[in-house]
Amino acid sequence: MKALSVFPTLLIALIAAVMVNFAAVPEPSGRSPENAARGPAPTLTRPATPVKDPDGEGFIRRWLILEPIGANGLTQSVVQAAVRREYFPKQFTIIPRDGEKVQIEGSDLTWHAVDTSLHNINLYHFAYALSKPTSNVLFWAVTVIDCSRELKDVRLAIGSNAASVWWVNGKEVIGIYGDRQSVIDDGVSKRLTLKKGPNVVRCAVVNGGGATDFCARFLDKDDAPVKSFTVNLG
Amino acid sequence: MMTIRRYLAAALCVATVTLFPAITVAQRRSGPDPIGAAHRLAPTLTRPASAERAPDADGFIQRWLVLEPIRIQIRSNAQLNDSFVQKTVKAEYFNNQYAVIPRDRDKVTVNGIELMWHAIDTSTYHVNLYHFARALNKPAFNILFWAVTIVDCPEEIRDVRLAVGSNAASIWWVDGREVIGIYGDRHMVIDDGVSRRLSLKRGQNVVRCAVLNSPGVSDICARFLDAEHKPVKGFIVNLEDAAR
Amino acid sequence: MNFRYSAAVVLALVSAAFALDGQIGIHDPSTVMLCDGKYYTFGTGGSSLVSDDGWTWSRGVAPGRRGMAPDVIHIGDRYYMYVAANIGGQPKAAVNMISNRTLDPDSPEYKWEEGGVVASSDGIEDCNAIDPGVFLDPNDGRLWLVYGSYFGYIRLVELNPRTGKRLNPDDQPRDIAINCEASAIIYRDGWYYLLATHGSCCRGTDSGYNIRVGRSRKVTGPFLDNMGIDMIKGGGKLFLGSSGRVVGPGHFGLLDLEDGVQKFSCHYEADLDRGGASVLDIRPLLWKDGWPVAGENVREGTYEIESVRTGTALELAVEGVPVGGRLRMPGMPGGGSGIFGGTGGIIPPQDVTQVSQNWPAGNIDLRLSNYMLQAQQKWTIAPVADAGGYPGSPYFKITIAGTDRALAATDEAELVAVPAFTGAPEQLWRIEQLTDGAYRIMPKAVPNTREALAISAVGSSFATLARFDPGGDRQRWYLNTP
Numbered sequence: 034m035k036a037l038s039v040f041p042t043l044l045i046a047l048i049a050a051v052m053v054n055f056a057a058v059p060e061p062s063g064r065s066p067e068n069a070a071r072g073p074a075p076t077l078t079r080p081a082t083p084v085k086d087p088d089g090e091g092f093i094r095r096w097l098i099l100e101p102i103g104a105n106g107l108t109q110s111v112v113q114a115a116v117r118r119e120y121f122p123k124q125f126t127i128i129p130r131d132g133e134k135v136q137i138e139g140s141d142l143t144w145h146a147v148d149t150s151l152h153n154i155n156l157y158h159f160a161y162a163l164s165k166p167t168s169n170v171l172f173w174a175v176t177v178i179d180c181s182r183e184l185k186d187v188r189l190a191i192g193s194n195a196a197s198v199w200w201v202n203g204k205e206v207i208g209i210y211g212d213r214q215s216v217i218d219d220g221v222s223k224r225l226t227l228k229k230g231p232n233v234v235r236c237a238v239v240n241g242g243g244a245t246d247f248c249a250r251f252l253d254k255d256d257a258p259v260k261s262f263t264v265n266l267g
Numbered sequence: 268m269m270t271i272r273r274y275l276a277a278a279l280c281v282a283t284v285t286l287f288p289a290i291t292v293a294q295r296r297s298g299p300d301p302i303g304a305a306h307r308l309a310p311t312l313t314r315p316a317s318a319e320r321a322p323d324a325d326g327f328i329q330r331w332l333v334l335e336p337i338r339i340q341i342r343s344n345a346q347l348n349d350s351f352v353q354k355t356v357k358a359e360y361f362n363n364q365y366a367v368i369p370r371d372r373d374k375v376t377v378n379g380i381e382l383m384w385h386a387i388d389t390s391t392y393h394v395n396l397y398h399f400a401r402a403l404n405k406p407a408f409n410i411l412f413w414a415v416t417i418v419d420c421p422e423e424i425r426d427v428r429l430a431v432g433s434n435a436a437s438i439w440w441v442d443g444r445e446v447i448g449i450y451g452d453r454h455m456v457i458d459d460g461v462s463r464r465l466s467l468k469r470g471q472n473v474v475r476c477a478v479l480n481s482p483g484v485s486d487i488c489a490r491f492l493d494a495e496h497k498p499v500k501g502f503i504v505n506l507e508d509a510a511r
Numbered sequence: 512m513n514f515r516y517s518a519a520v521v522l523a524l525v526s527a528a529f530a531l532d533g534q535i536g537i538h539d540p541s542t543v544m545l546c547d548g549k550y551y552t553f554g555t556g557g558s559s560l561v562s563d564d565g566w567t568w569s570r571g572v573a574p575g576r577r578g579m580a581p582d583v584i585h586i587g588d589r590y591y592m593y594v595a596a597n598i599g600g601q602p603k604a605a606v607n608m609i610s611n612r613t614l615d616p617d618s619p620e621y622k623w624e625e626g627g628v629v630a631s632s633d634g635i636e637d638c639n640a641i642d643p644g645v646f647l648d649p650n651d652g653r654l655w656l657v658y659g660s661y662f663g664y665i666r667l668v669e670l671n672p673r674t675g676k677r678l679n680p681d682d683q684p685r686d687i688a689i690n691c692e693a694s695a696i697i698y699r700d701g702w703y704y705l706l707a708t709h710g711s712c713c714r715g716t717d718s719g720y721n722i723r724v725g726r727s728r729k730v731t732g733p734f735l736d737n738m739g740i741d742m743i744k745g746g747g748k749l750f751l752g753s754s755g756r757v758v759g760p761g762h763f764g765l766l767d768l769e770d771g772v773q774k775f776s777c778h779y780e781a782d783l784d785r786g787g788a789s790v791l792d793i794r795p796l797l798w799k800d801g802w803p804v805a806g807e808n809v810r811e812g813t814y815e816i817e818s819v820r821t822g823t824a825l826e827l828a829v830e831g832v833p834v835g836g837r838l839r840m841p842g843m844p845g846g847g848s849g850i851f852g853g854t855g856g857i858i859p860p861q862d863v864t865q866v867s868q869n870w871p872a873g874n875i876d877l878r879l880s881n882y883m884l885q886a887q888q889k890w891t892i893a894p895v896a897d898a899g900g901y902p903g904s905p906y907f908k909i910t911i912a913g914t915d916r917a918l919a920a921t922d923e924a925e926l927v928a929v930p931a932f933t934g935a936p937e938q939l940w941r942i943e944q945l946t947d948g949a950y951r952i953m954p955k956a957v958p959n960t961r962e963a964l965a966i967s968a969v970g971s972s973f974a975t976l977a978r979f980d981p982g983g984d985r986q987r988w989y990l991n992t993p
Contacts, residue, residue, distance in 0.1 A: 244661055349830035
């Protein structure tokens with residue numbers, strides 16, 4: 034039972050009727066009164082090198098992530114409406130610097146450069162470590178991959194928990210919706226070309242409740258991972 | 268392709284005469300009754316030289332009394348359906364035809380033609396009736412064969428099944444009770460027709476069959492299977508001491 | 512032995528499905544347990560279901576500890592139940608063990624005993640310690656518990672098979688999958704399979720629940736799916752998703768009936784025929800190319816019953832008539848356009864009322880024959896109301912399509928078609944899909960014997976009743992759409 038995200042529905046009725054030894058189940062984000070940061074996320078670190086290679090399976094391990102914005106709903110129409118709403122200037126083109134801030138609905142939200150020790154970016158870790166909400170949120174993330182030569186006929190291949198929309202060099206290439214788990218190569222773009230030099234990969238991830246994360250890599254025409262690039266957020 | 272097969276069968280007939288010169292030579296030498304001159308009836312059939320015969324390693328009965336074929340009007344292979352076979356087999360051709368245990372070379376007269384019973388051993392698991400008829404210079408197509416054997420059991424064997432194959436249609440009796448009928452222009456396959464469970468009593472048990480064939484090869488095979496579907500081999504075939 | 516699903520898949524489109532009967536509302540059912548001749552399963556919130564035959568279910572008694580998504584295993588003389596509880600708010604949770612000598616509340620031995628916590632999550636770590644699944648390794652007798660739900664990892668800990676408790680509480684749990692729940696491990700032919708539920712529960716017809724699987728040579732993983740993706744990276748080959756009239760299957764549980772018959776239990780988040788309620792189901796578990804496949808319980812319909820042993824079809828021992836009538840040969844009186852020219856029109860299916868006029872009025876023997884699309888070879892399989900059943904299905908009657916002539920077992924353990932179905936036990940049939948996709952067909956009862964027998968091909972052209980041999984093809988049958 035996916036109690037975290039759905040408790041308000043059937044389970045409330047089912048369990049409330051018969052259970053005596055269950056406490057109420059608040060959203061994870063609401064369970065702590067702390068407002069201060071809770072220490073580093075287990076899988077995320079601040080970049081310590083100028084560039085970062087993809088991992089052995091081509092996953093991009095360095096991203097700039099904006100602290101979460103409140104959002105509700107995971108259906109296609111709701112997610113599309115959420116990501117198209119303007120939260121901050123140049124939200125589809127900005128390449129922020131680590132520590133840069135934007136103001137949304139009166140709150141300052143900070144962009145954080147992160148490296149992940151895994152194939153995925155654990156956004157729950159990210160938000161939780163910053164004492165930010167993890168449920169009913171929208172994350173913006175962006176990275177820049179630097180190609181030594183043009184790469185034709187590749188595809189962006191991503192997984193996300195939950196819904197997400199993706200852009201490469203400003204063009205929307207993937208949208209996956211619903212309350213889904215992060216699976217490698219869950220959403221895959223049509224064939225595209227990575228130009229020589231910097232290419233911008235951007236995403237917006239919307240989560241309902243529970244864990245939230247994403248992973249991304251490029252696949253060549255044989256579905257083999259593309260690894261001939263570096264990530265440079267310089 | 269069954270109709271076409273009729274013509275192939277005719278060609279096969281010609282080819283067989285060529286392939287088995289020994290048989291045809293024997294026939295020319297010894298006239299209508301080759302058996303007195305040549306013990307070897309056909310490539311796979313011989314006249315019994317021992318008093319009794321055990322089944323082979325797979326349980327197949329290798330000794331039979333076979334009556335020379337009775338000519339039957341069969342318009343086509345498609346005619347060998349259930350009702351035609353039942354009706355044809357169950358016409359009376361000779362006295363006591365469901366009970367007789369003939370001796371080797373006993374004769375019966377069918378439709379004014381004298382036909383002889385032949386005791387035969389087969390060197391294979393099956394009895395090649397086409398060889399049998401050809402070696403005797405008898406018609407091999409559009410015919411009815413009667414065959415009978417005696418299975419002698421040292422003790423009662425329960426829950427066994429008679430399992431037969433025949434080319435083509437055939438009806439089978441064990442101790443006078445009809446237990447199998449398989450119909451149509453079929454080919455001989457081991458254990459094609461299988462009876463319900465039956466008991467072989469201690470002593471002699473009579474296994475009888477009638478086989479109808481239109482053009483083409485004709486043969487039968489028969490054995491008993493036990494409750495585990497394994498061949499029954501605890502019996503002998505003894506045609507000499509059969510109670511007649 | 513070949514593997515066929517086609518008949519069932521095609522028929523799914525055209526025939527009625529049968530879910531279980533009785534009171535089957537439950538969420539997160541445990542593995543179905545057999546105890547003293549009754550089947551039991553336990554769900555979230557202390558719910559439980561009990562059945563005498565695995566087909567008709569009724570409400571049972573709550574176990575000694577109410578909680579979320581229990582699982583149960585029988586080892587030695589005890590039933591061990593693992594059940595999760597929140598201890599403050601998920602993902603802070605714990606799995607408790609309770610045990611009992613029997614699952615029958617009417618037994619004098621019925622008494623739940625607390626066994627303590629065997630796994631937990633602190634609310635911060637990457638795990639939500641609910642949804643336990645317990646697995647006894649048949650190779651070495653080691654006992655394992657998997658647990659977890661979406662929040663981070665599915666985890667594996669070892670239990671003591673003598674006590675049901677944690678073998679060594681200090682051992683670090685192993686992470687074996689991520690972002691799923693309702694995990695269970697099963698073993699077959701050198702592989703350990705981790706089945707887990709992806710998607711969302713508890714949203715009625717909007718629940719995306721689906722059961723996925725990965726496999727490993729070791730119980731500790733890594734569990735890879737058919738594409739080589741580790742379940743710890745979100746992999747998982749689809750085992751069962753929504754289909755037909757049911758939405759959101761989840762919470763796999765193995766029900767091994769032995770003799771090569773395996774079934775699985777699950778719940779559907781929404782059964783459209785029951786107003787979208789969450790219900791229990793039991794279905795055949797098949798295997799193909801080293802992967803588990805969800806089979807289908809038999810559906811009402813008309814079939815050819817083909818022997819895997821011989822390739823021939825079960826039929827009444829009557830003289831068949833070619834479909835469209837006997838061919839008129841060229842040059843013969845009434846001859847048509849020749850043997851290869853056809854009739855020039857559509858030949859309709861054979862009319863059983865016409866061809867059956869020559870059939871005997873009484874009992875008719877059965878045999879096997881080359882399937883020729885003829886009326887005596889087409890069988891209608893239909894459930895019989897109020898006749899009981901077996902895990903997953905009701906008993907069926909098997910009649911020649913368009914007639915009331917019913918397949919029956921005789922007092923000599925043979926087969927016969929009686930003129931009319933009377934509902935007698937020897938005319939009721941248990942039809943179960945085997946792990947290779949073929950079916951086993953057994954009468955509910957055979958006069959004069961208590962032995963369980965199945966329809967068996969004996970030779971090429973005859974069928975009888977015999978003990979089921981899971982290693983052979985004699986008692987395996989395909990149900991083909993005619």
